[in-house]
Amino acid sequence: MKETPSTVDVLVVGGNGRVGASTVRWLNRLSRRDAECTPLRLAIGGRSRANFEAVSKRLDLPELVFRPVDLEAxxxxxxxxVRGVxxxxxxxxxFQGRTQPDLLRACINAGVPYCDVCDEFSLSRHAKDLSGDAVAAGIPAVVSCGIWPGVSALMAAEAVQKLGGPEVCERVEFSFFTAGTGGAGPTIVSATFLLLASRVLNYVNGWLTFKEPWTERRxxxxxxxxxxxxxxxxxxxxxxxxxxALAVANCASRFGTAPGIWNSLFAAMKLLPSDLLVNRAAMQGLALFSMPIIRVVDKLVGATNAMRVDAVSKGDCDSGLPAKVTLRCVHADLEDCVGQATAAFAIEMLRGRPGLSPAEQTIPAGVWYPAELQAKARNNILQVVSEKALLWEI
Incomplete structure (x- = not known):
């Protein structure tokens, strides 16, 4: 489809990848089923038109358009x-290894709302530092808003609320599981490799602590x-x-996979020299090299994604509030549910946008973490993500 300046509502940068393409699929699905919303005109931003053509054909979206995007330009x-979308x-x-939220800065300058699936805290922290600029420009932005991080943070906010609020919460614990690699593409696999070179940020009694990755088995x-x-x-x-966002004193996050060989593989990967593990090109190359065997194992074990969030009380309140709140959700396919979650955040950001949705806006101007979103926005997003869930205890 030939593009004119007015033909794009949502630009998905990285839409040629597994997460991006899944997000495009869900954006199209969600926008077309809501009678109150106008079907979205979608574009993929990337470096390869050939890859775009393949994705467009696979998604069966002939009206999808392509915009060349070079994040280093x-x-x-x-x-x-981004202007005009x-x-x-x-x-x-x-996102590991990147230091500046250049695309967010461009969106603020152009007056365009923004969200991302960043899983690198230092980068999301730099994005958060631009909140004042976003407020001045009148645009909302939400960072780290996929399935995890993202929906997992909404689960944490919900769990703390059910517990009785931050003032009674002693700790929050995140736990994640995927069968195999969850059907992930090489980018997600390489991101996991890169994380093995990153010290783990934990909070203990209000103090930030750093621990070795892939330790403290539970x-x-x-x-x-x-x-x-x-x-x-x-x-x-x-x-x-x-x-x-929630002012809790203790917080940690764990991840595991199956079969056990993958856990052993990650433990072995951690032993590689750190300068190799932080090499984005090397880890992407290793992920691509590993894909044939990864695909074989994934076909055998499936692509299940499971999340659990526990909020634990300080234990000194006699008000009848619970001592612990546990929330769980399970989806059959990681690739599908991460697109579903990302699209759910995006749809929520479009609420109240002229010509797209008559609903009340729920995400104000500024740069937000998911856990900071208001309860109405949180509930709307969780409702979308609950669809197709194999288990939903939220």
């Missing part, structure tokens, strides 16, 4: 790319249909952002 170029969704990972019960699995410390921006 500089601010002026990025402003020109109603929302930019940034899914072009991996067996976690993810509920019916998934069962209990070993999980290990892994860096997750949900931890510091939740502490900041």
């Amino acid at each position: 500089g601010l002026e170029s990025l402003v020109a790319v 109603k929302l930019v969704v940034h899914t072009a990972g991996p 067996v976690v019960d993810f509920g019916a249909g998934v069962g209990s699995h070993a999980c290990f410390l892994l860096d997750n921006p949900d931890v510091p952002s939740t502490v900041e």
Whole structure:
């Protein structure tokens, strides 16, 4: 489809990838089923038109358009790319190793709302520093808003609320499990490799502490249909952002996979020299090299994604409030549910946008972590993500 300046509502940067393409699919699905909303005109931003053509054909979306996007091209170029669209969704990972939120800065300059699936806290923290600029420009932005991080942070906010509020919460614990790699593409696999070079941010009694990745094994019960699995410390921006948003003193995050060979593989990967582990090109190359065997194993074990969030009380309140709140959700396919979650955040950001949705706006101007969103926005997003869930205990 030939593009004119007015033909794009949502630009999904990185839409040629697994997460981005899944997000595009869900954006199209969600916008077309709501009678109150105008079907979205979608564009994929990326470097390869050939890859775009393949994705467009696979998604069966002939009206999808392509915008060349080079994230290294500089601010002026990025402003020109995003100008005129109603929302930019940034899914072009991996985010590890990046230091500046250039695309967000371009969106603020162009007056365009923004969300991303960033799983690197230092980068999301730099994005948060632009909140004043976003308020001045009158645009909302939400960072780290996929399935995890993202929906997991909404679960934390919900759990703390059910517990009785931040003042009675002693700690929040995140636990995640995927079968195999969850059907992930090489970018997600390489991001996991990069995380093995990152110290794990934990909070203990209000103090930020750093721990070694893939340590402190714990067996976690993810509920019916998934069962209990070993999980290990892994860096997750949900931890510091939740502490900041919800004022809890203790917070940690763990991840595990199956079969056990993958857990052993990650433990072995951690032993590689750190300068190799932080090399984005090397880890992407290793992920691509590993994909044939990864695909074989994934076909055998499936692509299940399971999340659990525990909020634990300080134990000194006699008001009848619970001592612990546990929330769980399970989806059959990681690739599908991360797109579903990202699209749910995006749709919520479009509420109240002229010509797109008559609903009341729920996300004000500024740069927000998911855990900071108001209850109405949180509930709307969770309702969308609950669809197709195999287990939903929220």
